[in-house]
Amino acid sequence: MSNEGKVAPDVSAALEGLQNGMTVAVSGFGLSSNPEALIRGVVDCGVRELTLVANNAGAQGLGLATWLRAGIVRRFIGTYVGGNEDLQAAIDGGDVEVQLVPQGTFVERLRAAGAGLAGFYTPTGVGSLVAEGKELRHFEGRAFLLERALPVDFALVRAHRADPFGNVRFWGTGHNFGPAMAMAARVAVVEADGVVPLGGIAPGDVHLPGAFVQRVVEVREHADLIEKAR
């Protein structure tokens, strides 16, 4: 590997190998902490029939809602639909199949995939619609559901800093699903506000070790919209 290590020269190089029908996880919470350039890059590269794995699918026509408007999402696996008119319209029109997952189960399924686990037993969802078709098992008198790992092809993750090995630091509440998605992905792509040299992030300050990251792309400018001021 060259001195650039995992750093891609631009967004399109960072997304190389992304194909129709793939499963793509995208970090961020609503419009906060989105990998904005990578989200645009996916639309620009013309892939279709994607399975989108994300907490929400953007909002107000922005962020991941641009994927819905472009008609490139076939399936959505996430936790929340509310207030997303584009997602609602895509569901109502039968364009997008939706799998709603409790948020803790959502992130743990990703983490499990990256941690070499086939699944896990969780108390969340017992007795609810989420439990339909899943194994129910009792441990020490308490009921748990078997939930399966959720591996993905690509993960697109926003970060504050990254180094050429892919060590990552997040900003604020920007961690959210990033670590679990990166772990779950064959190709984890980090969009960092700044790329620093090796050693630029002190070892104890690394939030996500580079072993979980395949590519890094530096994007200095972000819109970073505030969805709700109060």
Add this chain to the structure above:
Amino acid sequence: MSWAIDQMVARAAREVHPWSVVNLGIGLPTRLAEALPEGMAVWLQSENGLLGMGPAPAEGEEDPQLINAGKQVVTMRAGASLFDSSLSFAMIRGGHVDLAVLGALQVSMLGDLANWAVPQQRVMGIGGAMDLAAGARRVVVLTRHTAKSGEPKLLSRLSYPVTALGCVDRVITELGVFDPLGDAFGVVERAPGVTDAELVAATAAPLRF
């Protein structure tokens, strides 16, 4: 007579203990943050990955990458910490959140909670509701006693889709404070002037006075 919204919120705030970890649901429960005693050491948890939320930021000081689970910009108190969703839900599911205050569509006398979907209506989503209901050590529901349509929200059995079974420890409404006891709701407190007849009329489950 019944409690005004502020009085309901203030009553719910009395459920919060110093140095505890508390998650406040979206909507009415969020308002508890402003009703806590000034300077009280409480760690408000937001499931997107923040423990130790402070008040809303001053205008011009908002950080778009510092938000709560309702996607509102927030601040952090001294002693706050930031982490990813996996650790956040380990905190929630693992019983490390002392108290969750949640909204509700329905609560049953068995302590079952429905707060994520209404039959024949568009589903908003699940978010962190099922994990919080199943995992928090104590769950207090803060809600109006009846729906806008006038339908009782406190029932013998749920008719809406379940969030979690047997999870609710206490319900606070504008009429009073009620604990699900399995075969009835125990009336723990009532708002000034609320009569037995009013409670019976507004509740679709047996009450124990």
